[in-house]
Amino acid sequence: MERNPSSDHQGGxxxxxxxxxxxxxxxKKVMVExxxxxxxxxxxxxQITARSVATSFVxxxxxxxxxxxxxxxxxxxPSLNVAAGLLGFAVVKGYSSMLEKCGLLKQPFTRQENxxxxxxxxxxxxxxxxxxxxxxxxxxxxxxxxxxxEGNTPINVKKLSIGWMICFLFAVSFVGLFSIVPLRKVMILxxxxxxxxxxxxxxxxxxxHTPKGAKLAKKQVALLFKSFCFSFVFAFFQWxxxxxxxxxxxxxxxxxxxxxxxxxxxxxxxxxxxxxxxxPYMVNISLLVGAVISWGIMWPLIENKKxxxxxxxxxxxxxxxxxxxxxxxxxxxxxxxxxxxxxxTKQEKTDSSSIVLADExxxxxxxxxxxxxxxxxxxxxxLGYVLLAxxxxxxxxxxxxxxxxxHILVAYxxxxxxxxxxxxxxxxxxxxxxxxxxKFAIIIFSSWVGLEHGGVIAGxxxxxxxxxxxxxxxxxxxxxxxxxxxxxxxxxxxxxxVLGTAMGCLMSPxxxxxxxxxxxxxxxxxxxxxxxxxxxxxxALLGVEARELLQYYKCNVYKFIPSPxxxxxxxxxxxxxxxxxxxxxxxxxxxQRRNKQKAHDYAPAMASGLICGESLWGVPAAILALAGxxxxxxMKFLTACL
Numbered sequence: 001m002e003r004n005p006s007s008d009h010q011g012g013x014x015x016x017x018x019x020x021x022x023x024x025x026x027x028k029k030v031m032v033e034x035x036x037x038x039x040x041x042x043x044x045x046x047q048i049t050a051r052s053v054a055t056s057f058v059x060x061x062x063x064x065x066x067x068x069x070x071x072x073x074x075x076x077x078p079s080l081n082v083a084a085g086l087l088g089f090a091v092v093k094g095y096s097s098m099l100e101k102c103g104l105l106k107q108p109f110t111r112q113e114n115x116x117x118x119x120x121x122x123x124x125x126x127x128x129x130x131x132x133x134x135x136x137x138x139x140x141x142x143x144x145x146x147x148x149x150e151g152n153t154p155i156n157v158k159k160l161s162i163g164w165m166i167c168f169l170f171a172v173s174f175v176g177l178f179s180i181v182p183l184r185k186v187m188i189l190x191x192x193x194x195x196x197x198x199x200x201x202x203x204x205x206x207x208x209h210t211p212k213g214a215k216l217a218k219k220q221v222a223l224l225f226k227s228f229c230f231s232f233v234f235a236f237f238q239w240x241x242x243x244x245x246x247x248x249x250x251x252x253x254x255x256x257x258x259x260x261x262x263x264x265x266x267x268x269x270x271x272x273x274x275x276x277x278x279x280p281y282m283v284n285i286s287l288l289v290g291a292v293i294s295w296g297i298m299w300p301l302i303e304n305k306k307x308x309x310x311x312x313x314x315x316x317x318x319x320x321x322x323x324x325x326x327x328x329x330x331x332x333x334x335x336x337x338x339x340x341x342x343x344x345t346k347q348e349k350t351d352s353s354s355i356v357l358a359d360e361x362x363x364x365x366x367x368x369x370x371x372x373x374x375x376x377x378x379x380x381x382x383l384g385y386v387l388l389a390x391x392x393x394x395x396x397x398x399x400x401x402x403x404x405x406x407h408i409l410v411a412y413x414x415x416x417x418x419x420x421x422x423x424x425x426x427x428x429x430x431x432x433x434x435x436x437x438x439k440f441a442i443i444i445f446s447s448w449v450g451l452e453h454g455g456v457i458a459g460x461x462x463x464x465x466x467x468x469x470x471x472x473x474x475x476x477x478x479x480x481x482x483x484x485x486x487x488x489x490x491x492x493x494x495x496x497x498v499l500g501t502a503m504g505c506l507m508s509p510x511x512x513x514x515x516x517x518x519x520x521x522x523x524x525x526x527x528x529x530x531x532x533x534x535x536x537x538x539x540a541l542l543g544v545e546a547r548e549l550l551q552y553y554k555c556n557v558y559k560f561i562p563s564p565x566x567x568x569x570x571x572x573x574x575x576x577x578x579x580x581x582x583x584x585x586x587x588x589x590x591x592q593r594r595n596k597q598k599a600h601d602y603a604p605a606m607a608s609g610l611i612c613g614e615s616l617w618g619v620p621a622a623i624l625a626l627a628g629x630x631x632x633x634x635m636k637f638l639t640a641c642l
Contacts, residue, residue: 276584
């Protein structure tokens, strides 16, 4: 997909940097960084402090519990960037205020330190997702294997053990951090990708730490907290009516029951309305077009072929049926959009001398200065990737004897391309599709190894190798965007990501082991069904049975549609979030038509508040779920009975 940075955002280009331009107040132009002009930016070593590490550790435990719980129940994990930024600020500001009153506070709490905490916590909780404890690792267990009809042989089953799980995560989780570092200037400065969660988090952190005296900043903060409170309270209100599956506002049949059955409805998600206000118009339109083509046209037509194209006895979740069309067509579109050929057309020389600022204002100059100040040399990133890949190539076959060293080598050759794909798509839509790229790896390597040689375990383990790289790469780029907008050093971002990854590699298996031993994890009728465990194993079985499916990925769909990366996402997930994001675009469009300057100044604050409020509600909602507290009511919408 070709991008024109100068016109891609149309009226929404101001959002990509959290309202970087400011406005005229009393004849004087006020900007975000103008408010911090008298605030000294600490060097990167002082941005990572003892209190930030301690705070990150405590919050990481909480967030890992939340993510593990969600993994084992629904498998749907919301973006936690904004929640981590908010809680990091609240915790440190709380006890630092007490220390300040006692005269013991030696170092002020800066927005850069706040960003470090957020980065570390998100990196740690991100491992809880990419570790696969509720998906590909669980799919190796005998309990999950017993639920299937095929592949339940000793060579295709591995007993779960906390020891080898921790060793595996430490062997594969750090490589991805080095895969995307050389492209940070291309993604953030050249393509000006929005990374909505990263932008919203940065806007929130800047608002918390803005010195007194900036009139526009005060008004922006006020609007941010109003929209934040509305979003939080509205999410809380919706919870009361969602006692069971299919209940609540999220299942409101906006366009009728038939459209609801095809995933066309407005689910009242403040998060995606806010994301829609930040994303470019073309992104949201592409999402909606993709939803219409897939769920409105293609899937109903394919479902009419049930019994001809695939067996009529298959469950809706079987990859041999309609679900297989959804998964593999979406993956092929994503790979077609950001294939090596597409990458070559996008890649441009990006050094400090070739970067041209769209607006030579103080904000842009200040951010560019600090973003390029503490650079991580490309040679260091390349060397780190090679060395860690060698460690993984040696270590992983000892853990999974079904995988050979050359399998891992091929995975690490492919991985940087997929890491770029995911980071690029995440920058456009805020969706990390690491799990889909992991499924792509399952198909390749399970087919390569074969069922009789342990192809199921080989495919699932290769999924872990691929997901660890692709997921951490997009998370790091999201944090680079946050650091760019808060003047946090790229080096402090990188090292805090390394620290958070190390925490996650240790915490995630330990917390999973608590659930695994205390509950019947993987039981489809239990409290923790872990639905993705069986699904991932099913993909591995599909791979060993159907080698010819690999040929499917050669389709160059991207030549015929405007934005395949964006269009592919609703192919798999449905159109509900695309409608939410288009509502966000509609709000922004109407606002710009009524008062373009106010929309320019305040839309990022409103969008950030909407994203933050509902995201933060995810924390108490998960705690209530862990405590076994259910909503008191169920609101359902039924068709009229004649």
